[in-house]
Amino acid sequence: MVEIHVCVVGCCKENGGLNIRDEFLRLAKQMGFQEEVKIVEAECLGTCKYRPSVMVTDGEKKYYYGMMNTDVVKDILKYHLGLIKDTKTFENNLVKVETDK
Numbered sequence: 027m028v029e030i031h032v033c034v035v036g037c038c039k040e041n042g043g044l045n046i047r048d049e050f051l052r053l054a055k056q057m058g059f060q061e062e063v064k065i066v067e068a069e070c071l072g073t074c075k076y077r078p079s080v081m082v083t084d085g086e087k088k089y090y091y092g093m094m095n096t097d098v099v100k101d102i103l104k105y106h107l108g109l110i111k112d113t114k115t116f117e118n119n120l121v122k123v124e125t126d127k
């Protein structure tokens with residue numbers, strides 16, 4: 027299960043957070059991965075500077091993305107589903123990676 031936390035408050039909301047959430051929802055459904063992906067409306071993720079912000083977790087690592095726009099949503103989703111390996115189209119959006127353990 028891949029969890030995608032989309033910040034939908036504060037300046038992330040003002041900068042399109044809800045559109046980012048909607049695009050993740052739309053694409054997960056269109057691609058037939060509703061069961062594999064959980065999209066969560068998040069409060070502040072602590073990366074406001076990079077708004078709008080998203081955090082993707084596989085249970086082991088947390089990938090924080092910033093400066094999100096709807097164009098990069100599809101590749102980020104595909105990457106975390108293991109459908110693509112190339113991160114070039116969204117490498118500038120990756121802010122940090124944290125390990126839970």
Ligand code: FES
Pocket residue numbers: 033034035036037038039069070071072073074077079
């Ligand atoms: S308000 Fe979205 S990361 Fe802080």
